[in-house]
Amino acid sequence: MAALATTEGLFDFDEPLATAAPSGGRRRRIRWGRGAILTLAAAYFLLPMYAALKFSLQDINGHFSLSPVAAIPSQPGLGSAFFLSLRLATVTMVLTMLLMVPTVIYVHLKLPRFRRVMDVITIMPIVIPPIVLILGVLHVAPLWLKSSPYLLSLVYVILAMPFVYRSLDAGLGALDVKTLVEASRSLGAGWIATMWRVIVPNLRAALLSASVLTLALVLGEFTMASLDLWETLPVWIVDFDQTNAHISTAVAMLSLIATWLLLTLIVSLDRSHSRRHRRNRAS
């Protein structure tokens, strides 16, 4: 399942959405309403995780036991599967940025009417179900490409497109690109310098969230990798130890939690970095 989009807004804590302070009664009602929604959502998302965790931490007789989790590190292939997924994610991220960033910037600058066309084109990857897409790709890909796992990266770039585009589009839409470019050019910067030192830093949040979500996509994509016969992390999780349902559920949960923590970590790093930046600039 591809899911890439900007989480930019969710990170931008310095500008809360509603600064207007409503009156006492209404504020209470808003807090009630928000509380209710959040509680329901929490219940819906956390209960199934609890149920799965409960099941995975049981031994054969149904008693609580850490043995399924303890059995995980000794399983063969986990390390190589994880690193393969990381390599694929890196290549996918680099390719996506190289392809999309200059294109979207250029479209914003010079071809604003083309934005609508881009919108439709980048929605297209959704039109073909992944199970059919990978078979189509394998039909036409040359042998040297099929022999490399990075064929998957090339296809993941396509899967990521709807969201990367929207992320970059939103990020650029929030900037006044024309003014920035004019200012930079009139001060004598060349095109590359302008892109690299003026526009891209302003897109940091959008770029970061797009990269972070490529990671999530590659670490979660199963169907294509499995049909292409490469043992990525999601494939390994499904292939691994079909006998013991407790262990395989434990592995799936572990992978979920680990990815979650990894993403949170990366996101927090950037936040502290940008905060420092802002503080430095102000002083």
Added chain:
Amino acid sequence: MLVNKLKVSVAVGLLSTTLVGIALTGGPVSASGANCSTTTSAAACGGMSKLVAAAKKEGTLNVITLPADWANYGTIIKDFSKKYGIKVNSYNPDGSSQDEINAVVQDKGRSQAPDVLDVGTSYATSNLSLLAPYKVATWGSIPSQLKDPKGRWFDDYGGYMSIGCNTKIVSVCPTSFKQLLNPMYKSEVGINGDPTQAAAAFSAVFAASLANGGSFNNIQPGIDFFAQLNKVGNYVPGGSAATAASGTTPILIWWDYLQNSVKQTLPSWKVNIPTDSSYAAYYTQAINASAPHPAAARLWEEFLYSTQGQNLWLQGNARPVELATLVKQHHANKTWLGELPTAPAGVTKFPSLAQLSTAKNVVAANWSSAISG
């Protein structure tokens, strides 16, 4: 001058013929002329020792869709690897027969392409052009209706449809299809997957049909049975070994030799072959005609059809195709033979490929409307 020219041309002719010959056969040519990579039997390429040598030279074997706990494949792979020193790569263990065919077609030329296949029989018969003919040394012990006369495919192991049951949750384990309709089994009965996609699930429907007045020509009573089972609330979709172990489907209709994998997680799991229906089927072996390691592929087949290999399948609770001969020659492992679920009396009959094909199309057309309606 002329004689010299003649000598030279003859020499060149001989040399080029030899070179072309070597290029064409691609490897050591045995005394009898066949190459162990393309031979149609071990004898034809100079005997088992030559085959073993050629396979060892290749050093690797690619297998596909062979889970470790499926008919003891884990041990089989390990023993083969140890015996011949050949590394076995096991790809996509959870994949399907169609995945194997897709892999053969689309991965042609890749070093990961599968060398050997273990598929549902219809997948072999619909893709004959992809398979290499080969007859193992014990070819004569395979019943004639379970193999291709040209040697392109041959059945390997099989079992009966059975009803597995978790004695901790279910007080009285069902022993027949009719019993399954009993309301005491509410929300407890599952089959392994989707009958339009999973062979075991399809076979469960066929077995149910036989228990309800159907025949090899008529699978509709089976579909109706499950519709009824669903209507009274006993049927749970999406069943598997995992749901059996977790208690979601404490009753699972599955191949008897695969119920093993549940037993390993759940010692309280009991297996019965239903009294009102005996449905059995074999899976099928084949060699990829464009296998990257053809000699190793052939050696693998020889291993599987040797006494050692056949007994390993027996250990996995499956019935190897040469079981009758094995028993007659007293080569079958007594312990493992004794652990097989009691087979129904009489000669087991199998549906023909044509009957299977018709039945599958009927299921594909009617299953979802029967269950959801």
Added chain:
Amino acid sequence: MKTSEFAADALPPLSAGAERGRGRRAPGALVRSLRTGAPVLPFLIYVFLGLGIPALVIVDLAFRTKAGQFTMANVHAITSGGQYLAGFETSLKLAFVASVIPGVLGTLLAYAISTSRHETLKRLVASASGVLANFGGVNLAFMFVATIGAGAGVVTSWLARVGFNPWDHGFNLYKLSGVALVYMYFQVPLMMLVVTPALHGLRPAWREAAENLGASTWYYWRYVGIPVILPSVIASMFLLFGFGFSAYATAEALTGGSIALTPIQIGAFLNGNVIAGQENVGYALGLGMIVLLLISVTGYAFLQRRSSRWLR
């Protein structure tokens, strides 16, 4: 890109011997637009190679027999076979339900989160959305069965203690409503991810201004808030629709084929263990899905144009 972009009316180059008048304008404008469009070419080529060509291959295979000859039989099979038409209909229904409801809920949830003051919560939810939006398949199906399955579900047993069994009151995890419930698990996070930037397009200043002018909450949303975010919300719901339509692994693991869904039927031909030798029918079903989605894309483009009129 050496020519100055700021000189918007650079004259097109004169070709030797070209006469003034009509003949001069056409080739010049063409060259100019080609040069302007050139930097977008790598992107277009990539999409064509990575998406266009496989799509064409699938379309081609849909009209071929296994042996490679042209045939209409596959298309005929899917348009006349009741279960395939039922599959398309159910899949569309499921996709619709699994995009509108999570769409609304996701927007509300995204709004609730982004107006919260707890930074840790925001951070955790942000990364959780990314992870959950990619979650699915066997693991997700199992999670829900373990939670609310008829027999041994955790919540089911809690409810049993108070004597209530949702399964007795018409709830069924394996019917359309149950599948939609499970789909929400990845559709809602997906919606949150995609719609949040739009929510941030709502400047707080507008809210303040509206309040100062005496607008009620309802008024603000009706005339300011919703029109601003509507194009993005529609776009996001469409993304959800596409995913809900194509999702395969989760539905298959959950229902075991007991409801007719097109991706599952495709799986039976292209990924199965029962029906051999009919891959091309699977490709024909894939073609059917592509056609339906293309029609939806057209509808989407139309909706987008109408709802963004306000913003232009």
